[in-house]
Amino acid sequence: MDRLDAQSVANLLDELGRRLELTGESSFKVRAYHNGAEALRALDVPLADLIASRRLESLPGVGKALSEKIQSLHKTGTHLMLERLRSEVPDGLLELFALPGLGAKKVLALRDAGIVGIDALEAAIDDGRVAALKGFGPKLAGSLKAALPFARGAQGRRRMPEADAALAQALEKIRAWPGVERAEAAGEARRRCESVGTLEAVAATTDPAAVAERARELSGVRVIAADPKRFGAALVCASSAPAHLEGLRRRAAKLGIALGPDGALRGGKPCPTPDEASVYALLELPPIAPELREGLGELEAAEAGKLPKLLEERDLKGILHCHSTYSDGMQSVAQMAEAARALGMRYFGIADHSQSARYAGGLTPERVLQQHAEVDELNARYASEGVDFRIFKGIESDIREDGSLDYDDAMLARFDFVVASVHSQFQLDLEAQTKRICRAAAHPACTILGHPTGRLLLKREGYALDMERVLAACAKHGVAVEINAHPYRLDMDWRWHRRALELGAWLSVNPDAHETGELPMRYGVAMARKGGVSADRVLNALDRGGLEKWLERKRKQALKP
Ligand SMILES: [Zn+2]
Ligand SMILES: [Zn+2]
Numbered sequence: 001m002d003r004l005d006a007q008s009v010a011n012l013l014d015e016l017g018r019r020l021e022l023t024g025e026s027s028f029k030v031r032a033y034h035n036g037a038e039a040l041r042a043l044d045v046p047l048a049d050l051i052a053s054r055r056l057e058s059l060p061g062v063g064k065a066l067s068e069k070i071q072s073l074h075k076t077g078t079h080l081m082l083e084r085l086r087s088e089v090p091d092g093l094l095e096l097f098a099l100p101g102l103g104a105k106k107v108l109a110l111r112d113a114g115i116v117g118i119d120a121l122e123a124a125i126d127d128g129r130v131a132a133l134k135g136f137g138p139k140l141a142g143s144l145k146a147a148l149p150f151a152r153g154a155q156g157r158r159r160m161p162e163a164d165a166a167l168a169q170a171l172e173k174i175r176a177w178p179g180v181e182r183a184e185a186a187g188e189a190r191r192r193c194e195s196v197g198t199l200e201a202v203a204a205t206t207d208p209a210a211v212a213e214r215a216r217e218l219s220g221v222r223v224i225a226a227d228p229k230r231f232g233a234a235l236v237c238a239s240s241a242p243a244h245l246e247g248l249r250r251r252a253a254k255l256g257i258a259l260g261p262d263g264a265l266r267g268g269k270p271c272p273t274p275d276e277a278s279v280y281a282l283l284e285l286p287p288i289a290p291e292l293r294e295g296l297g298e299l300e301a302a303e304a305g306k307l308p309k310l311l312e313e314r315d316l317k318g319i320l321h322c323h324s325t326y327s328d329g330m331q332s333v334a335q336m337a338e339a340a341r342a343l344g345m346r347y348f349g350i351a352d353h354s355q356s357a358r359y360a361g362g363l364t365p366e367r368v369l370q371q372h373a374e375v376d377e378l379n380a381r382y383a384s385e386g387v388d389f390r391i392f393k394g395i396e397s398d399i400r401e402d403g404s405l406d407y408d409d410a411m412l413a414r415f416d417f418v419v420a421s422v423h424s425q426f427q428l429d430l431e432a433q434t435k436r437i438c439r440a441a442a443h444p445a446c447t448i449l450g451h452p453t454g455r456l457l458l459k460r461e462g463y464a465l466d467m468e469r470v471l472a473a474c475a476k477h478g479v480a481v482e483i484n485a486h487p488y489r490l491d492m493d494w495r496w497h498r499r500a501l502e503l504g505a506w507l508s509v510n511p512d513a514h515e516t517g518e519l520p521m522r523y524g525v526a527m528a529r530k531g532g533v534s535a536d537r538v539l540n541a542l543d544r545g546g547l548e549k550w551l552e553r554k555r556k557q558a559l560k561p
Contacts, residue, residue: 006047007165008220009073010037012082015094016069019085021104022093035061036070047074092117095155099147100460101140109133122148147461154458156197160487160523163189163196170221171201177214179207181228186238192291192526194490195457198222202238204231230263232273236280236293237261243295244288251283251299259283291530298532311509311528315535317543319519320349320394321419321450321482321510326371327352328360330515333371334378337391339516346544350375351394351419354406360423365411368395372414390544392416396450401425403439405446412445417551419482419510421450422463430464437465438473444558447551448508448539449474451484451491462491471500478554480506480539483531485524486513497531506550508539 004012017033039059040047050056051074056067072079095118096107110116113133115124121144124130131141158166167185174183180203184190187200199221205211208225215223226234237245237260252259257266264271264282273279277287285302289310292298301307319340323329329336333350340348350371353362363371375391382389394417398406405412405420412418420440428436441449452470453462474481481500484491489512492500500507509524528538535541542550 003048004074004077005166005169006040006043007162007169009047009070010040011162012073012078013037013040013070016079016082016085018094018097019082019089022089022097022107023085024104024108032061032066036066040070090116092120095151096121098154099144099151101143101147106135109135118148118151150461154195157195157458159195159457160189160192160490160526163199166220167199167201170199170218170223173218174201174203174211174214174223177203177205177211179205179210181205182231184235186224186235187222190235190239190290191241191293192530194494194527200224200238202226202231202235204228224261226261227263229272229274230270232275232277232279233259233263234261236273236276239290240293241295244293244299245295247295247299248279248283251285255283257282289529291526292532294530308532308534311525311533311535311538311541313520313522313525315538315541316345316509316521316525318345318347318349318392318540318547319343319511319513319521320392320417320448320508320540321351321396321484322349322513322519323352323396324350324371326350326361326363326367327357328514333374333391336513336516336519337378337389339519341387341389343519346388347390347392347547349392349394349417351396351417353423354395354397356398356400356406357396357423362398362406363395365407368407368411368414388544392547394419394447396421397445398423399436399440401428401436403436405440405443409445412443415445417447418445419448419450420446420479422454426454426463428463430466433463434466434469437470441470441473441477441479444555446477446479447554448480448482448510450482450510451489451512452481453491453493455491455493456488457490459488462493467492467496468499471496471503471505474500475504478506478557480508483507483509483524483528483533485509485511485521485527486518487523490523490527494527494531497528497533501533501537506537506539507533510540 013033014037017030021030039061051071056062056070057064069079093107093111093116096102096110113129115121125141125145130136131138167189171183171185174180183201183203186202187198188196189199201221202224203211205225211223211225224234224238249259257264264273271282273282280287286307288298288302288307322336324331324333324336337348353360355362355364372393375393379391393415395415396419399420399422400406422437440446453465455462471481481492497507509521509528511519511521513519539550
């Protein structure tokens with residue numbers, strides 16, 4: 001069999017760690033496996049090279065024992081210890097372990113009560129057994145019940161970076177198969193969905209039987225073989241949401257064309273569709289970007305010539321909302337700014353945590369002033385060297401429970417921009433949470449609403465919120481709504497982007513970077529594209545002068561009674 005890549009080995013190490021924890025093993029031993037997984041995910045060389053040059057043990061946290069396991073997983077896809085744990089710890093326990101509020105101890109208590117797996121848990125919640133268990137109670141039973149639909153939806157899905165990495169490695173292999181002319185990602189990954197279930201690829205080949213044979217060795221990726229003359233039709237069909245495909249088929253039928261993964265037929269005769277553009281041209285439409293193929297009005301927009309010009313990475317001129325060592329970041333302000341400059345940016349906005357975020361080293365007023373002096377010095381240096389670059393002084397101000405912002409107004413007025421974010425009291429009811437955030441947006445100092453729903457993809461649902469009212473408040477008060485580009489957040493959800501624009505709000509694609517490696521905003525741009533966003537309403541697509549004017553206007557508007 002094929003050797004496993006670093007990504008797949010990392011996933012197995014995580015599985016090993018989780019199963020081990022469910023045997024009651026100490027958290028110290030368990031953490032070693034998750035740390036090893038992290039180290040493998042951060043690799044920038046192929047795992048095989050590292051093993052060949054015997055440098056595995058140079059990775060942080062990888063000792064002799066872990067190195068031996070990584071090599072076995074890489075080579076054979078498994079390890080004796082993993083096999084043993086798989087038979088000792090059933091998958092149903094892992095399902096429970098993924099639920100919020102269930103640590104290893106509680107999962108084992110459920111097991112002892114004969115409750116294993118999500119379905120068994122639901123039944124036991126419904127008949128009152130969970131609430132009656134020692135250490136559980138009706139409150140936890142209620143919140144577990146509420147988490148079940150989300151947990152079921154998250155099963156078997158992965159975030160964008162993991163999906164992209166797995167697909168990139170699969171595509172590299174597929175493209176090397178004999179007879180394959182080209183191969184592309186398809187499905188949800190190609191549509192840039194915020195999380196991906198099945199991994200899919202389409203391969204153009206003159207020998208579909210050979211591809212089908214090879215595809216059997218490729219675990220975890222569905223490979224569709226297509227005739228090169230009909231590659232476009234196969235790719236469109238494999239990358240569209242059902243509603244988009246349905247719309248395309250209806251339109252094709254009106255034009256006397258039968259469209260399917262095997263190509264397009266007019267009057268029984270095949271029409272060549274070597275690429276995706278030729279499929280849309282055949283249907284008398286401009287090409288529709290894969291991100292938009294959801295069946296949410298994009299076909300009507302294409303017919304009317306009103307497709308948005310989607311945001312591109314190169315449209316972004318600056319980076320706002322980043323952290324430094326002042327709070328919970330890994331690098332200094334200067335290092336982060338320089339890394340932003342190296343990415344071609346013209347400005348950088350520091351936004352460390354505010355004082356009430358004690359868990360994240362939030363800044364006291366004294367530390368803020370110290371940081372501002374440092375920023376002034378750095379900016380003076382840029383100016384004296386004739387470098388067209390500016391660091392903007394920002395802060396990620398905690399939204400308090402009552403909707404007020406952290407720091408007093410005099411302090412808040414010292415910042416160039418303020419990202420207001422919720423980091424606590426996630427459980428408020430919809431009305432209280434909505435009022436809280438609308439009040440924060442109405443604060444004159446508020447510039448950007450940070451990660452508006454607080455969701456963590458595949459892990460935690462966003463808090464209860466009336467998004468319509470929140471977006472209307474942001475639009476009214478000239479507050480930009482963040483599209484948090486961190487692949488764990490991607491918040492606000494792309495399904496709300498168009499509504500935000502309709503209401504008149506600005507958007508801002510922010511990396512929320514805690515280290516230089518997190519500065520690129522590709523996943524945020526992917527979300528903005530998916531939401532149908534153009535550059536002209538994105539705050540950090542403004543050039544530096546444009547942003548300065550925007551901030552000045554916002555300041556004046558806020559001062560008006
Ligand atoms: Zn935050
Ligand atoms: Zn942040």
